[in-house]
Amino acid sequence: MQEHKNTAVESEPAGFPWKQVIGLILSLALTFLALWIAVGLSLPVHVTLTLIVGLAVIQALIQLFMFMHVLEGTDTSHQILGLIFGIFVAFAMVAGTLWIMYFTL
């Protein structure tokens, strides 16, 4: 315990972990909402797909901000830029592939 006595302060106050519990409830609610939209409703396929992908993106953002503390650090610009670049390449890969292959499917 000696070696970190003078370093960082305890940063989370005691008490009920509201942020984490709300994150969990939102994740579960969005998961069941997506299931209900896909299985329970009979919307046109493209409407269903748009809605469930939108819900997945919201859920990813919940993980990112409520559990992964993406905005923390002494200089967050590097990790945010790296992440945005990763998301951009992932999106270009998936959307680009589907767009090109759409003509042959």
Next chain:
Amino acid sequence: MAASTLTESEKRKNMPLEYSTEEGDLRIVGFWIFLAAELVLFSTLFATYLVLQSHTAGAPTAKDLFKINPVMAETIVLLVSSFTCGLGTLELRRHNTKGLIAWLVVTVILGLAFIGLEANEFYSYAVHEGAPLSSSAFLSGFFILLGTHGAHVTLGIFWVTAIIIQLAQRGITAVTARKAFMVGLYWHFLDVVWIFIFTAVYLTGLVI
């Protein structure tokens, strides 16, 4: 230069323990870059799967194979494990070693439950339904995408276990705090990937 170094270290004094050294701070930034690269890896597998989804070659299709209950069980177990891992990070911030270890142990148990459910699902497809990896392009894409995610979760189980052992031996220090925080990031990232597998593979398979 000296002034800016001072402000950086002044800033670090008010940050959680895992950011308290320059090394820890930089390693966490580096880990975010690694996660961004992992995102790209999974995006190639998603792109492949989505293209091959309709190429079922007479073998069982997504609609034949996927069942809602086991998929929801896997999803809920992984979502809750991400929550317990988040509570571990909270206890880390409170410098509560026992609380941190307890939540990480719960996370490992939930991770094992997830792998068990997934192995059972793979086994029933490959053996009972006659739909192994080699039977169609759709099933190759399916098993490679989900297998890669499952392999990551398995690695995560070993990694969290190793961190639990280190925390039990050394307590929460600037180094173990950084390691516990990083393995937490990894675990939450795998949950994010699963959310997209749930949406793009299972729900889409049930709809199309």
